[in-house]
Amino acid sequence: MKLRNVVVLLLFVLVVLQLYCKKEENIDMKLLKQDFGSVNGQAVELYTLVNTHGVKVQIATYGGIVTSIQVPDRNGQLADVVLGYDNLDEYVQNNPYFGCIVGRYGNRIAQAEFELDGVSYSLAANNGPNHLHGGLVGFDKVVWSAKPVEGKDKVGVELTYTSNDGEEGYPGNLQVTVTYTLDNENALQIDYYAVTDKKTIVNLTNHSYFNLNDAGAAPILDHQLMINADEFTPVDNTLIPTGELRSVEGTPFDFRKATAIGARIGADDEQLKFGGGYDHNFVVNGQAGELRLAAEVTEPVTGRAMEVWTTEPGIQFYSGNFLDGSITGKNGIVYQQRNGLCLETQHFPDSPNQPEFPSTVLEPGDEYKTTTIYKFKVTE
Numbered sequence: 481m482k483l484r485n486v487v488v489l490l491l492f493v494l495v496v497l498q499l500y501c502k503k504e505e506n507i508d509m510k511l512l513k514q515d516f517g518s519v520n521g522q523a524v525e526l527y528t529l530v531n532t533h534g535v536k537v538q539i540a541t542y543g544g545i546v547t548s549i550q551v552p553d554r555n556g557q558l559a560d561v562v563l564g565y566d567n568l569d570e571y572v573q574n575n576p577y578f579g580c581i582v583g584r585y586g587n588r589i590a591q592a593e594f595e596l597d598g599v600s601y602s603l604a605a606n607n608g609p610n611h612l613h614g615g616l617v618g619f620d621k622v623v624w625s626a627k628p629v630e631g632k633d634k635v636g637v638e639l640t641y642t643s644n645d646g647e648e649g650y651p652g653n654l655q656v657t658v659t660y661t662l663d664n665e666n667a668l669q670i671d672y673y674a675v676t677d678k679k680t681i682v683n684l685t686n687h688s689y690f691n692l693n694d695a696g697a698a699p700i701l702d703h704q705l706m707i708n709a710d711e712f713t714p715v716d717n718t719l720i721p722t723g724e725l726r727s728v729e730g731t732p733f734d735f736r737k738a739t740a741i742g743a744r745i746g747a748d749d750e751q752l753k754f755g756g757g758y759d760h761n762f763v764v765n766g767q768a769g770e771l772r773l774a775a776e777v778t779e780p781v782t783g784r785a786m787e788v789w790t791t792e793p794g795i796q797f798y799s800g801n802f803l804d805g806s807i808t809g810k811n812g813i814v815y816q817q818r819n820g821l822c823l824e825t826q827h828f829p830d831s832p833n834q835p836e837f838p839s840t841v842l843e844p845g846d847e848y849k850t851t852t853i854y855k856f857k858v859t860e
Protein backbone atom coordinates (compact mmCIF):
# COMPACT_ATOMS: atom_id res chain seq x y z
CA MET A 481 0.00 0.00 0.00
CA LYS A 482 1.27 3.44 -0.86
CA LEU A 483 2.12 5.79 1.96
CA ARG A 484 -0.54 8.22 0.74
CA ASN A 485 -3.22 5.55 0.94
CA VAL A 486 -2.13 4.63 4.44
CA VAL A 487 -2.37 8.24 5.55
CA VAL A 488 -5.84 8.60 3.98
CA LEU A 489 -6.97 5.41 5.70
CA LEU A 490 -5.63 6.59 9.05
CA LEU A 491 -7.37 9.94 8.67
CA PHE A 492 -10.62 8.15 7.85
CA VAL A 493 -10.31 5.97 10.97
CA LEU A 494 -9.63 9.06 13.07
CA VAL A 495 -12.71 10.87 11.76
CA VAL A 496 -14.90 7.83 12.40
CA LEU A 497 -13.50 7.47 15.92
CA GLN A 498 -14.13 11.12 16.66
CA LEU A 499 -17.69 10.92 15.40
CA TYR A 500 -18.22 7.82 17.55
CA CYS A 501 -16.89 9.53 20.68
CA LYS A 502 -19.06 12.55 20.00
CA LYS A 503 -22.05 10.26 19.74
CA GLU A 504 -21.13 8.74 23.13
CA GLU A 505 -20.90 12.21 24.67
CA ASN A 506 -24.22 13.11 23.14
CA ILE A 507 -26.16 10.48 25.09
CA ASP A 508 -27.52 12.83 27.72
CA MET A 509 -28.62 11.82 31.16
CA LYS A 510 -32.38 11.57 31.33
CA LEU A 511 -34.94 12.06 34.02
CA LEU A 512 -38.50 11.10 33.13
CA LYS A 513 -41.71 10.92 35.08
CA GLN A 514 -44.80 8.91 34.23
CA ASP A 515 -48.04 7.85 35.88
CA PHE A 516 -47.87 4.51 37.66
CA GLY A 517 -51.52 4.23 38.76
CA SER A 518 -52.97 5.03 42.17
CA VAL A 519 -53.38 3.64 45.68
CA ASN A 520 -56.41 4.58 47.79
CA GLY A 521 -57.05 7.54 45.49
CA GLN A 522 -53.44 8.76 45.73
CA ALA A 523 -51.62 9.12 42.43
CA VAL A 524 -48.36 7.19 42.13
CA GLU A 525 -45.55 8.20 39.79
CA LEU A 526 -42.71 6.27 38.29
CA TYR A 527 -39.41 8.09 37.82
CA THR A 528 -36.85 6.88 35.30
CA LEU A 529 -33.20 7.88 35.67
CA VAL A 530 -30.84 7.17 32.78
CA ASN A 531 -27.12 7.90 32.66
CA THR A 532 -24.82 8.41 29.67
CA HIS A 533 -23.99 4.68 29.54
CA GLY A 534 -27.65 3.77 29.25
CA VAL A 535 -27.85 2.51 32.84
CA LYS A 536 -31.49 2.92 33.83
CA VAL A 537 -33.08 2.98 37.28
CA GLN A 538 -36.83 3.23 37.89
CA ILE A 539 -38.33 4.33 41.18
CA ALA A 540 -42.00 4.41 42.16
CA THR A 541 -43.32 6.95 44.64
CA TYR A 542 -45.28 4.11 46.28
CA GLY A 543 -42.90 2.75 48.93
CA GLY A 544 -39.99 4.47 47.18
CA ILE A 545 -39.69 1.15 45.37
CA VAL A 546 -36.78 0.65 43.00
CA THR A 547 -38.71 -1.29 40.37
CA SER A 548 -35.83 -1.89 37.96
CA ILE A 549 -32.08 -1.37 37.55
CA GLN A 550 -30.68 -2.06 34.10
CA VAL A 551 -26.92 -2.43 33.93
CA PRO A 552 -24.52 -3.83 31.31
CA ASP A 553 -22.76 -7.18 31.40
CA ARG A 554 -19.17 -7.57 30.21
CA ASN A 555 -20.35 -7.41 26.58
CA GLY A 556 -22.33 -4.24 27.18
CA GLN A 557 -25.64 -6.11 27.21
CA LEU A 558 -28.12 -4.28 29.45
CA ALA A 559 -30.43 -6.30 31.70
CA ASP A 560 -32.56 -5.77 34.76
CA VAL A 561 -30.84 -6.94 37.96
CA VAL A 562 -33.61 -6.52 40.55
CA LEU A 563 -36.70 -8.56 41.31
CA GLY A 564 -40.12 -6.95 41.28
CA TYR A 565 -43.43 -6.69 39.49
CA ASP A 566 -44.65 -5.29 36.17
CA ASN A 567 -47.33 -3.07 37.71
CA LEU A 568 -48.31 -1.17 40.82
CA ASP A 569 -51.29 -3.33 41.81
CA GLU A 570 -49.08 -6.37 42.29
CA TYR A 571 -46.75 -4.38 44.56
CA VAL A 572 -49.75 -3.23 46.58
CA GLN A 573 -51.27 -6.70 46.88
CA ASN A 574 -48.25 -8.73 47.94
CA ASN A 575 -44.77 -7.34 48.21
CA PRO A 576 -42.08 -9.23 50.15
CA TYR A 577 -40.34 -5.83 50.34
CA PHE A 578 -39.07 -5.88 46.72
CA GLY A 579 -37.00 -2.71 46.19
CA CYS A 580 -38.71 -0.60 48.83
CA ILE A 581 -37.64 1.87 51.48
CA VAL A 582 -37.99 0.16 54.84
CA GLY A 583 -38.88 2.14 57.96
CA ARG A 584 -39.48 3.56 60.48
CA TYR A 585 -37.39 0.68 61.82
CA GLY A 586 -35.87 -1.69 59.28
CA ASN A 587 -35.41 -5.28 60.50
CA ARG A 588 -36.70 -6.76 63.75
CA ILE A 589 -37.58 -5.47 67.21
CA ALA A 590 -37.92 -8.26 69.78
CA GLN A 591 -41.39 -8.89 71.19
CA ALA A 592 -42.59 -5.83 69.22
CA GLU A 593 -41.74 -3.58 72.13
CA PHE A 594 -39.18 -1.00 73.17
CA GLU A 595 -38.72 1.63 75.84
CA LEU A 596 -37.57 5.24 75.71
CA ASP A 597 -37.06 7.23 78.93
CA GLY A 598 -39.12 4.72 80.90
CA VAL A 599 -42.07 4.86 78.51
CA SER A 600 -42.91 1.59 76.83
CA TYR A 601 -44.01 1.53 73.18
CA SER A 602 -45.93 -1.36 71.63
CA LEU A 603 -45.61 -2.11 67.96
CA ALA A 604 -47.31 -4.56 65.60
CA ALA A 605 -46.05 -8.12 66.04
CA ASN A 606 -46.01 -8.90 62.32
CA ASN A 607 -43.24 -11.52 62.32
CA GLY A 608 -43.99 -14.20 64.89
CA PRO A 609 -43.61 -12.49 68.26
CA ASN A 610 -41.48 -9.72 66.75
CA HIS A 611 -41.90 -6.47 64.86
CA LEU A 612 -40.49 -6.42 61.33
CA HIS A 613 -39.71 -3.63 58.85
CA GLY A 614 -41.82 -0.88 60.41
CA GLY A 615 -45.05 -2.80 60.95
CA LEU A 616 -48.30 -3.27 59.09
CA VAL A 617 -48.10 -0.10 57.02
CA GLY A 618 -44.43 0.75 56.99
CA PHE A 619 -42.64 3.23 54.74
CA ASP A 620 -42.75 0.57 52.01
CA LYS A 621 -46.54 0.94 51.75
CA VAL A 622 -47.04 4.71 51.72
CA VAL A 623 -47.00 7.17 48.84
CA TRP A 624 -44.04 9.55 49.02
CA SER A 625 -43.95 13.09 47.60
CA ALA A 626 -41.37 13.40 44.86
CA LYS A 627 -39.18 16.09 43.39
CA PRO A 628 -36.74 15.63 40.51
CA VAL A 629 -33.06 16.23 41.24
CA GLU A 630 -30.68 17.31 38.51
CA GLY A 631 -27.03 18.06 39.19
CA LYS A 632 -23.72 17.95 37.38
CA ASP A 633 -23.37 14.42 36.04
CA LYS A 634 -26.26 13.08 38.07
CA VAL A 635 -30.01 12.68 37.96
CA GLY A 636 -32.26 11.68 40.80
CA VAL A 637 -35.45 11.90 42.72
CA GLU A 638 -36.00 13.25 46.21
CA LEU A 639 -38.77 11.52 48.16
CA THR A 640 -40.31 12.94 51.29
CA TYR A 641 -42.78 11.53 53.77
CA THR A 642 -44.01 12.64 57.17
CA SER A 643 -44.74 9.81 59.56
CA ASN A 644 -47.10 11.10 62.21
CA ASP A 645 -46.62 10.80 65.95
CA GLY A 646 -48.04 7.40 66.93
CA GLU A 647 -48.04 5.98 63.40
CA GLU A 648 -47.40 2.22 63.68
CA GLY A 649 -46.85 2.85 67.40
CA TYR A 650 -43.70 4.97 67.07
CA PRO A 651 -43.41 8.28 68.94
CA GLY A 652 -42.75 11.64 67.27
CA ASN A 653 -43.64 13.28 64.00
CA LEU A 654 -40.82 12.11 61.79
CA GLN A 655 -40.00 13.99 58.59
CA VAL A 656 -38.11 11.73 56.24
CA THR A 657 -36.26 12.46 53.01
CA VAL A 658 -34.78 9.73 50.86
CA THR A 659 -32.87 10.82 47.77
CA TYR A 660 -31.92 8.43 45.00
CA THR A 661 -29.28 9.66 42.52
CA LEU A 662 -27.66 7.95 39.57
CA ASP A 663 -24.31 9.16 38.25
CA ASN A 664 -22.13 8.40 35.24
CA GLU A 665 -19.96 6.02 37.27
CA ASN A 666 -22.98 3.66 37.34
CA ALA A 667 -23.52 4.30 41.04
CA LEU A 668 -26.97 4.52 42.57
CA GLN A 669 -26.63 6.58 45.73
CA ILE A 670 -29.28 6.63 48.45
CA ASP A 671 -29.19 9.42 51.02
CA TYR A 672 -31.47 9.05 54.02
CA TYR A 673 -32.40 12.00 56.21
CA ALA A 674 -34.86 12.42 59.06
CA VAL A 675 -35.76 14.80 61.88
CA THR A 676 -38.24 14.36 64.69
CA ASP A 677 -40.13 16.56 67.17
CA LYS A 678 -40.05 13.91 69.91
CA LYS A 679 -37.46 11.34 70.92
CA THR A 680 -37.87 8.29 68.69
CA ILE A 681 -36.04 5.46 66.94
CA VAL A 682 -35.11 5.29 63.25
CA ASN A 683 -33.43 2.70 61.05
CA LEU A 684 -33.94 3.15 57.32
CA THR A 685 -32.80 0.87 54.52
CA ASN A 686 -33.56 -0.27 51.01
CA HIS A 687 -34.74 -3.81 50.39
CA SER A 688 -33.80 -4.49 46.75
CA TYR A 689 -33.46 -8.13 45.77
CA PHE A 690 -30.59 -8.52 43.32
CA ASN A 691 -29.81 -11.19 40.79
CA LEU A 692 -27.00 -10.02 38.52
CA ASN A 693 -27.43 -12.86 36.05
CA ASP A 694 -31.01 -13.40 34.98
CA ALA A 695 -33.33 -11.04 36.85
CA GLY A 696 -34.41 -13.75 39.27
CA ALA A 697 -35.01 -16.78 37.03
CA ALA A 698 -32.41 -18.96 38.79
CA PRO A 699 -30.77 -19.07 42.23
CA ILE A 700 -28.04 -16.65 43.27
CA LEU A 701 -25.93 -19.48 44.72
CA ASP A 702 -23.13 -19.04 42.16
CA HIS A 703 -22.84 -15.31 42.81
CA GLN A 704 -19.53 -14.59 44.54
CA LEU A 705 -19.97 -12.49 47.65
CA MET A 706 -17.47 -10.51 49.68
CA ILE A 707 -18.60 -8.96 52.98
CA ASN A 708 -16.16 -6.63 54.66
CA ALA A 709 -16.94 -7.87 58.18
CA ASP A 710 -14.86 -9.66 60.81
CA GLU A 711 -17.96 -10.17 62.96
CA PHE A 712 -21.66 -10.85 62.65
CA THR A 713 -24.53 -10.76 65.11
CA PRO A 714 -25.79 -14.32 65.75
CA VAL A 715 -29.53 -14.68 66.31
CA ASP A 716 -32.02 -16.80 68.22
CA ASN A 717 -34.58 -18.95 66.41
CA THR A 718 -36.82 -15.91 65.82
CA LEU A 719 -33.93 -14.05 64.17
CA ILE A 720 -33.37 -11.64 67.07
CA PRO A 721 -29.66 -10.99 67.81
CA THR A 722 -28.46 -12.61 71.01
CA GLY A 723 -26.29 -9.55 71.71
CA GLU A 724 -23.04 -11.33 70.90
CA LEU A 725 -20.68 -10.03 68.24
CA ARG A 726 -19.21 -13.28 66.92
CA SER A 727 -16.07 -13.64 64.85
CA VAL A 728 -16.74 -14.97 61.35
CA GLU A 729 -13.42 -16.83 61.41
CA GLY A 730 -13.87 -20.52 60.60
CA THR A 731 -17.66 -20.18 60.09
CA PRO A 732 -19.88 -20.14 56.96
CA PHE A 733 -20.20 -16.40 57.69
CA ASP A 734 -16.64 -15.63 56.69
CA PHE A 735 -17.06 -13.74 53.41
CA ARG A 736 -13.93 -11.64 53.83
CA LYS A 737 -12.62 -13.35 50.70
CA ALA A 738 -15.16 -13.54 47.89
CA THR A 739 -16.94 -16.90 48.12
CA ALA A 740 -19.84 -18.44 46.23
CA ILE A 741 -23.03 -17.92 48.25
CA GLY A 742 -23.93 -21.59 47.77
CA ALA A 743 -20.56 -22.91 48.94
CA ARG A 744 -21.52 -23.24 52.61
CA ILE A 745 -25.23 -22.37 52.74
CA GLY A 746 -26.13 -26.02 53.38
CA ALA A 747 -23.55 -26.46 56.15
CA ASP A 748 -24.63 -28.07 59.39
CA ASP A 749 -24.71 -24.80 61.31
CA GLU A 750 -27.26 -23.67 63.87
CA GLN A 751 -27.23 -20.06 62.63
CA LEU A 752 -27.95 -21.11 59.06
CA LYS A 753 -30.80 -23.30 60.36
CA PHE A 754 -32.36 -20.36 62.23
CA GLY A 755 -32.15 -18.20 59.12
CA GLY A 756 -33.18 -20.90 56.66
CA GLY A 757 -29.95 -19.81 54.99
CA TYR A 758 -28.30 -16.42 55.37
CA ASP A 759 -30.50 -13.82 57.05
CA HIS A 760 -27.97 -12.15 59.32
CA ASN A 761 -26.52 -8.79 60.20
CA PHE A 762 -22.80 -8.34 59.64
CA VAL A 763 -20.74 -5.77 61.54
CA VAL A 764 -19.12 -3.75 58.76
CA ASN A 765 -15.41 -3.17 59.40
CA GLY A 766 -14.20 0.39 59.77
CA GLN A 767 -15.79 3.47 61.21
CA ALA A 768 -19.59 3.76 61.12
CA GLY A 769 -20.46 7.22 59.85
CA GLU A 770 -17.77 6.99 57.20
CA LEU A 771 -18.50 5.71 53.74
CA ARG A 772 -16.66 2.40 53.27
CA LEU A 773 -16.99 -0.73 51.18
CA ALA A 774 -19.37 -3.12 52.96
CA ALA A 775 -19.88 -5.81 50.34
CA GLU A 776 -19.22 -6.77 46.77
CA VAL A 777 -21.11 -9.27 44.61
CA THR A 778 -19.76 -10.69 41.36
CA GLU A 779 -21.69 -12.83 38.92
CA PRO A 780 -19.25 -15.04 37.00
CA VAL A 781 -21.37 -15.80 33.89
CA THR A 782 -22.22 -12.22 32.90
CA GLY A 783 -19.35 -10.46 34.66
CA ARG A 784 -21.81 -8.06 36.29
CA ALA A 785 -20.66 -6.91 39.70
CA MET A 786 -21.92 -4.59 42.40
CA GLU A 787 -20.17 -2.81 45.24
CA VAL A 788 -22.12 -1.73 48.31
CA TRP A 789 -20.75 1.28 50.16
CA THR A 790 -22.31 2.59 53.35
CA THR A 791 -21.97 4.81 56.38
CA GLU A 792 -24.06 2.33 58.39
CA PRO A 793 -22.55 0.06 61.06
CA GLY A 794 -24.23 -3.07 59.72
CA ILE A 795 -25.44 -4.91 56.65
CA GLN A 796 -28.08 -7.64 56.54
CA PHE A 797 -27.29 -10.36 54.07
CA TYR A 798 -30.53 -12.14 53.20
CA SER A 799 -30.28 -14.99 50.69
CA GLY A 800 -33.93 -14.90 49.58
CA ASN A 801 -34.85 -17.88 51.76
CA PHE A 802 -38.54 -17.05 51.99
CA LEU A 803 -39.06 -16.85 48.24
CA ASP A 804 -40.90 -20.07 47.43
CA GLY A 805 -42.13 -19.96 43.86
CA SER A 806 -45.49 -18.47 44.83
CA ILE A 807 -44.62 -15.13 43.24
CA THR A 808 -44.52 -14.54 39.51
CA GLY A 809 -42.73 -11.28 38.92
CA LYS A 810 -41.61 -9.12 36.02
CA ASN A 811 -41.72 -10.74 32.61
CA GLY A 812 -43.46 -13.83 33.99
CA ILE A 813 -40.41 -14.96 35.96
CA VAL A 814 -41.24 -17.26 38.90
CA TYR A 815 -39.17 -16.40 41.96
CA GLN A 816 -38.07 -19.64 43.56
CA GLN A 817 -36.20 -19.86 46.86
CA ARG A 818 -32.86 -17.99 46.66
CA ASN A 819 -33.44 -16.47 43.24
CA GLY A 820 -32.59 -13.07 44.72
CA LEU A 821 -30.33 -11.67 47.43
CA CYS A 822 -30.59 -8.58 49.61
CA LEU A 823 -27.80 -6.51 51.10
CA GLU A 824 -29.62 -4.17 53.46
CA THR A 825 -27.39 -1.56 55.04
CA GLN A 826 -28.61 -0.74 58.51
CA HIS A 827 -28.15 -0.40 62.25
CA PHE A 828 -28.24 -3.78 63.97
CA PRO A 829 -31.59 -5.52 64.44
CA ASP A 830 -33.29 -4.99 67.82
CA SER A 831 -30.95 -2.10 68.73
CA PRO A 832 -33.66 -0.33 70.76
CA ASN A 833 -33.55 -3.26 73.21
CA GLN A 834 -29.81 -3.83 73.08
CA PRO A 835 -27.95 -0.94 74.71
CA GLU A 836 -24.57 -2.35 73.63
CA PHE A 837 -25.44 -1.92 69.95
CA PRO A 838 -24.92 1.44 68.19
CA SER A 839 -27.91 3.60 69.09
CA THR A 840 -30.90 4.11 66.79
CA VAL A 841 -32.39 6.85 68.96
CA LEU A 842 -33.11 10.18 67.29
CA GLU A 843 -33.58 13.25 69.48
CA PRO A 844 -35.42 16.43 68.50
CA GLY A 845 -32.86 18.86 67.07
CA ASP A 846 -30.62 16.04 65.81
CA GLU A 847 -30.41 14.88 62.23
CA TYR A 848 -30.52 11.27 61.05
CA LYS A 849 -28.22 11.06 58.03
CA THR A 850 -26.92 7.95 56.32
CA THR A 851 -25.69 7.14 52.83
CA THR A 852 -25.54 3.90 50.88
CA ILE A 853 -24.23 3.40 47.35
CA TYR A 854 -24.85 0.47 45.03
CA LYS A 855 -22.18 0.76 42.35
CA PHE A 856 -22.32 -1.42 39.27
CA LYS A 857 -19.35 -2.55 37.21
CA VAL A 858 -18.14 -5.52 35.17
CA THR A 859 -15.33 -7.98 35.70
CA GLU A 860 -13.44 -10.12 33.18
Ligand code: GLA
Nearest residue numbers: 576577612759796798802822
Ligand atom coordinates in the same frame (compact mmCIF):
# COMPACT_ATOMS: atom_id res chain seq x y z
C1 GLA B 1 -35.37 -9.16 55.75
C2 GLA B 1 -35.48 -10.07 56.88
C3 GLA B 1 -35.89 -11.39 56.37
C4 GLA B 1 -37.17 -11.28 55.61
C5 GLA B 1 -37.03 -10.35 54.50
C6 GLA B 1 -38.34 -10.17 53.78
O1 GLA B 1 -34.27 -9.43 54.97
O2 GLA B 1 -34.31 -10.17 57.64
O3 GLA B 1 -36.03 -12.25 57.44
O4 GLA B 1 -38.16 -10.79 56.43
O5 GLA B 1 -36.57 -9.12 55.00
O6 GLA B 1 -38.94 -11.36 53.45
